[in-house]
Amino acid sequence: MLLWLLWLLLLLLLFLLPMLTMIGKQTSHKARLSWLASLQHRVAWRVLAWAAAWQRRRLEHSTLHVGQSQQQALTWCLQGAQGLRCPIRGSTDMSTFRNHLPLTKASQAQEKESEGHLPPPTSNQYHGETSLQATLLGLVALNKAYPEVLAPGGTARVTPTSPWPSPLPWPWRALGWASPTGAKDSETLLLEALRSPELRGLEAGTAVDLLDVFLDLESRGEELAAAIAVGNPGAPLPRRAAELRDALNQGSRGLALRLWPKLQVVVTLDAGGQAEAVAALGALWCQGLAFFSPAYSASGGVMGLNLWPEQPQGLYLLLPGAPFIELLPVKEGAQEEAAPTLLAEAQKGKEYELVLTDHISLTRCCLGDVVQVVGAYNKCPVVRFMYRLDQALSVRGEVTGENVFSEALAQAVGQWPGAKLLDHGCVESSILDSSEGSAPHYEVFVELRGLRNLSEENRDKLDHCLQEASAHYKSLRFRGSVGPARVHLVGLGAFRALREALTACPSSSFPPTMPRVLRHRHLAQLLQRRVVS
Structure with missing residues (x-):
């Protein structure tokens, strides 16, 4: 399609060339350059608007005929599978596809990658x-x-x-x-x-x-x-x-x-x-x-597009075409693994985990990204991103989710005079071997603006907020099974260094997935070395 657009732009410029020559003889050099820039802008915008109108018609058709669009996306996935021994290869039946290919968690996909198997979905597959x-x-x-x-x-x-x-x-x-x-x-x-x-x-x-x-x-x-x-x-x-x-x-x-x-x-x-x-x-x-934000990206690929810039929080339309996307119902912070995956049937107000099929390895991967359905565009769900299931803390089986921890941290920072949170990361104490005979606990690293030192009273406020946010965490703290969260203030630039380390990874995608819970010791130590209070 880009080739056709380029040809259209070239034809328009050739059509206007005689006019430009005539005007060029009658105007000053500065005015001619200004007029030419304005003309180039108008022509480019007309071509772009024409291409967008064509894409809008395709969007209307695909979101009205969701079943047909998903079937075409599934066919594309099956045809793209390479070197795969699979009994459903070549089949386009949706039920057969789901029955023969079980869901895989992102952590399992990462293990396969480390073992030399095919990597999980990345951005270059969906450009x-x-x-x-x-x-x-x-x-x-x-x-x-x-x-x-x-x-x-x-x-x-x-x-x-x-x-x-x-x-x-x-x-x-x-x-x-x-x-x-x-x-x-x-x-x-x-x-x-x-x-x-x-x-x-x-x-x-x-x-x-x-x-x-x-x-x-x-x-x-x-x-x-x-x-x-x-x-x-x-x-x-x-x-x-x-x-x-x-x-x-x-x-x-x-x-x-x-x-x-x-x-x-x-x-x-x-x-x-x-x-x-x-x-x-x-x-x-x-x-x-x-x-x-024009789109929402997960695993480096476009999962949904934004048609509503005026909305204060990003709303994204999930597309029924390639890449092949499904929604897995989520209940009380966990997956309903026995529940069937959905798309058009998703209910308003409910939360779902994004499932993406890798068309190379034909793997149905649960990405961990949880969205809430807030409406519909034709027959496709419009969602808002909520949190990530894989960014949960658990030192005694308590499972403190990303959303619960972030809310508790925001509440605690709000009680620190003059402080504004710029970034944060968490580590389970076993990663850094920091328990030292005490109960396992959370190690929390924060980067702040407006506060250069953390008092013990301020540090304790996070643990109190966590207990208020999670009854299970509060119970474990009361019994002494979990120790108080330890808060560390890092210097400005600490999280930039962390992002640079993540971006240097050969399998990193854009935009990079920013972790809130660090599972690797060398990344946790990177922040630990930059603690200032």
Whole structure:
């Protein structure tokens, strides 16, 4: 389809070439360049809107005929299986498929990977029509909600990675965006954005990436201001450098709007482990701005697309096409393994775990990502991401889930004067051999803004909040079977170092899955070495 779009764009430009030649003879060089840029933007946007309209028609058909769309996705999975001895190979019967292929947990898939078997689903398997559809429809939805954001020069990206699942290099420059993915380093992109006070949209690969950008901006503000003042890159802008220094001197809260007074929306790609970064950005640097994610990514692949930028919390439409997605009912924080998987039959208000079929190994993998159905689009569920089942703590069989722990931690941090949580990670004491004869417990590492030291009273508040949130944990604490949670404050940049270590893994995908519970000792020790209080 991209080839057809390119041909259409070329034909339009050839059609307009005589007109450009005539106008070029009658106007000044500067006016001619401005008019040409405007024309390129309009042509590129028309082509993009045409492609999005075509994708919207396909979306309407697939979400109205869910059974047919799932059947086609299943056929694609079965045809893509390579070197597999399976009695259902070539069959397209849904019941046979589910009966012969049992569900596999993500942890089991990781064990197979370590044993040399085929890896679990990753992003490069699904960089197809789903990613393109999410990008095109996301752009149209963003333009409808914030028309000025997509005007020429209205948006800048500040990270080498893009939040759009399938970046389209050919209209990017004409639409006034930054260079294609990976073309520039973060510092150069940030400097280019800082030179443009008229920005209305800010893009970053993920919310965690954007958090790192603002932390860098504060720590290296004077260096960046000096570069802008002397013209690195571009012409010298001493006045803009002075504006940057003044904005930084006023603190973190509302910094983005002081730097870019017309800024309206921040675009990042949503995935597990991003909620705390979004909360920190919204409370501090990006206060007063809307956040929009064009898609939800799990295991590196697009699971759902966002058609509603105006919603304060991300809502995602689960697609019935490839990749082949199923929903497994969840009850009281655990899977109903005997329950059948669903999609169109999912009920509003219920929670389900995402199940993704790997078309190479033909493995039905429970991803651990739990979503809640909040509505429907035609006959397909619209969901909101809730938490991850595999990010639970358990030292005595208590199973403290990610959602329960995060709520308790947020409540505790709210009682620490002046503190704002930037990131956190947990470790079961057995991983670090830190029990030392005492009862097993949780080791909690937090990165904060506004608090440089943790008192014992503040540390104890987390354990009290955990007991209030979980009756089972409270019972174990009362009996002494579980010791009090130990809280450690790490220095700024500790979790960035953790993310860099995770990204360096050969099997890592984008966006990287951000763990809240660390299962490997070397990762836990990485945080332990950066404890400051």
